[in-house]
Amino acid sequence: MIRDGKQRGWLSLPVDSLPVWAAFNSVSFDGVDIGPLPGKEDRGSTVIANRSLKGRHESPLITIPRDLILSLERIHEHAKFDSDFRAVLEGLDDFGRTARGAILAFLLMQSFTACPSVVKKKGVSGPFTEYVKYLPMELLPTFWSSAECELLTGTTLAPALTAKLNSLHREFDQIQDATSNIPWCAEQWWDEVDGIIEFDDWLQVDAFYRSRALEYPGVGDCMVPCIDMANHTSGTGTAAIYEVDDQGNAVLLLRDDKDIEENGEITITYGDNKGACEMLFSYGFIEEDMQSARELFLDLSIPGDDPLGRAKAAVANCAPGLKIVDAVKGVIWDGAYIWLICVNEEDGLSFQIQQTVEGTRELIATWQDEPVHGFEGFRSILEKDPLWDVYHLRAVSILQERVASQLRDLYGSDDRVDAAKHGDGTDIRDRPWHLAKRLRLLESELLEKAYSHYEDQKLQLMQSETVLRYLSGPNVEQEEDFS
Numbered sequence: 001m002i003r004d005g006k007q008r009g010w011l012s013l014p015v016d017s018l019p020v021w022a023a024f025n026s027v028s029f030d031g032v033d034i035g036p037l038p039g040k041e042d043r044g045s046t047v048i049a050n051r052s053l054k055g056r057h058e059s060p061l062i063t064i065p066r067d068l069i070l071s072l073e074r075i076h077e078h079a080k081f082d083s084d085f086r087a088v089l090e091g092l093d094d095f096g097r098t099a100r101g102a103i104l105a106f107l108l109m110q111s112f113t114a115c116p117s118v119v120k121k122k123g124v125s126g127p128f129t130e131y132v133k134y135l136p137m138e139l140l141p142t143f144w145s146s147a148e149c150e151l152l153t154g155t156t157l158a159p160a161l162t163a164k165l166n167s168l169h170r171e172f173d174q175i176q177d178a179t180s181n182i183p184w185c186a187e188q189w190w191d192e193v194d195g196i197i198e199f200d201d202w203l204q205v206d207a208f209y210r211s212r213a214l215e216y217p218g219v220g221d222c223m224v225p226c227i228d229m230a231n232h233t234s235g236t237g238t239a240a241i242y243e244v245d246d247q248g249n250a251v252l253l254l255r256d257d258k259d260i261e262e263n264g265e266i267t268i269t270y271g272d273n274k275g276a277c278e279m280l281f282s283y284g285f286i287e288e289d290m291q292s293a294r295e296l297f298l299d300l301s302i303p304g305d306d307p308l309g310r311a312k313a314a315v316a317n318c319a320p321g322l323k324i325v326d327a328v329k330g331v332i333w334d335g336a337y338i339w340l341i342c343v344n345e346e347d348g349l350s351f352q353i354q355q356t357v358e359g360t361r362e363l364i365a366t367w368q369d370e371p372v373h374g375f376e377g378f379r380s381i382l383e384k385d386p387l388w389d390v391y392h393l394r395a396v397s398i399l400q401e402r403v404a405s406q407l408r409d410l411y412g413s414d415d416r417v418d419a420a421k422h423g424d425g426t427d428i429r430d431r432p433w434h435l436a437k438r439l440r441l442l443e444s445e446l447l448e449k450a451y452s453h454y455e456d457q458k459l460q461l462m463q464s465e466t467v468l469r470y471l472s473g474p475n476v477e478q479e480e481d482f483s
């Protein structure tokens with residue numbers, strides 16, 4: 001439905017008509033317009049200064065009345081007088097009480113309400129029925145073909161994308177199940193012949209939300225018309241910030257330290273720390289002058305031959321992975337799961353079945369006979385142990401091996417990606433090919449940096465007296481290999 005509307009025009013309005021929509025809805029602009037920036041049209045529309053602007057001397061560049069902030073609260077307000085939408089939202093149960101669930105369902109409903117071929121009209125039109133017409137279809141990786149997704153082999157985006165598509169399928173099934181008993185939904189959304197909602201619509205509303213949602217101070221995750229037309233620049237390039245004013249309206253403010261020439265672009269930041277993978281995943285681009293992947297997430301699994309593996313997996317209350325962040329000196333990593341992998345029974349880890357106050361039985365972990373309440377803080381317990389350097393060395397070795405296996409996957413698929421035909425007449429578009437190549441390069445550079453950082457750390461830890469004593473001592477049941 002949505003793709004059809006964007007292509008045929010019934011769900012599409014030219015951005016030069018946005019000022020009319022804005023005036024009609026009491027949105028005010030001061031010193032800025034919205035439209036494509038000459039030379040950067042491939043980035044869609046953006047906020048452009050229509051006169052020279054001086055930091056500290058400008059009033060809000062854009063003011064959006066609080067009623068137009070598309071938040072969970074606003075959607076629940078709308079549902080009070082839109083009984084058709086209320087039925088959909090109530091069907092979604094807990095999912096409808098999250099900002100994401102409510103906003104996606106609302107955007108789907110508003111697109112349906114706007115559809116001219118619907119005979120039995122449903123839903124109440126409002127400012128957003130028109131606003132969805134200004135939202136472009138972003139080419140996020142969830143819309144990449146399978147040949148394009150193949151280009152991501154070995155990057156951290158590949159598993160993230162698979163997981164996202166699985167979760168989008170689950171959400172779509174959920175909305176279908178939740179609304180199939182509403183007669184008009186059964187007939188107009190889901191009927192095998194006449195129903196007009198399909199999985200692609202869920203991908204579209206997800207992409208609208210993911211690429212435009214802002215975490216607004218005091219409001220939470222939401223969409224804010226017009227301010228969501230601002231493109232991204234990180235660091236000192238960011239020209240403006242978004243806030244709520246004392247009446248709860250959303251405002252776009254020029255940064256104090258910024259002067260913008262007439263026709264200059266007013267950008268915001270979508271998150272200065274977001275890595276290349278997340279930028280591509282959520283916004284479909286990687287900033288041109290990004291020099292590093294910034295951060296990457298790697299999954300971890302407990303080795304199959306770990307005698308306590310099943311018990312560890314059962315009690316682990318932390319994500320099975322780690323985050324590596326680029327730093328001025330080497331890399332920083334974060335993730336509690338690894339500590340669970342690198343200790344075992346001979347070190348002092350054990351498991352017991354305990355009776356709870358409710359009378360049920362639960363598995364609990366103990367370290368040196370003391371119960372471990374959650375593994376998030378396990379590192380600080382290990383740090384106090386006389387054998388800390390040994391555990392630390394094990395963790396660094398596991399990390400380095402995980403990084404090496406990621407590099408093998410990445411380099412092992414490089415030739416295929418390089419040789420992949422792309423462009424007109426192929427099933428790989430130029431843009432995904434270039435973005436995948438860029439991500440591969442940035443991630444391989446960060447992984448290489450991490451690998452040599454861990455090598456240095458390992459060499460250092462190998463000199464530790466604790467480690468030397470441990471390795472030559474009688475307690476080492478199995479020879480440990482830190483090579």
Ligand SMILES: C[S@@+](CC[C@H](N)C(=O)[O-])C[C@H]1O[C@@H](n2cnc3c(N)ncnc32)[C@H](O)[C@@H]1O
Nearest residue numbers: 043044045138211212228229230231232283285
């Ligand atoms: C919040 S929207 C910004 C408005 C959008 N340009 C439009 O036409 O509606 C985010 C999208 O803008 C584009 N974008 C924003 N900043 C960009 C940048 N620095 N480089 C390339 N594309 C950018 C991406 O397509 C992204 O998904």
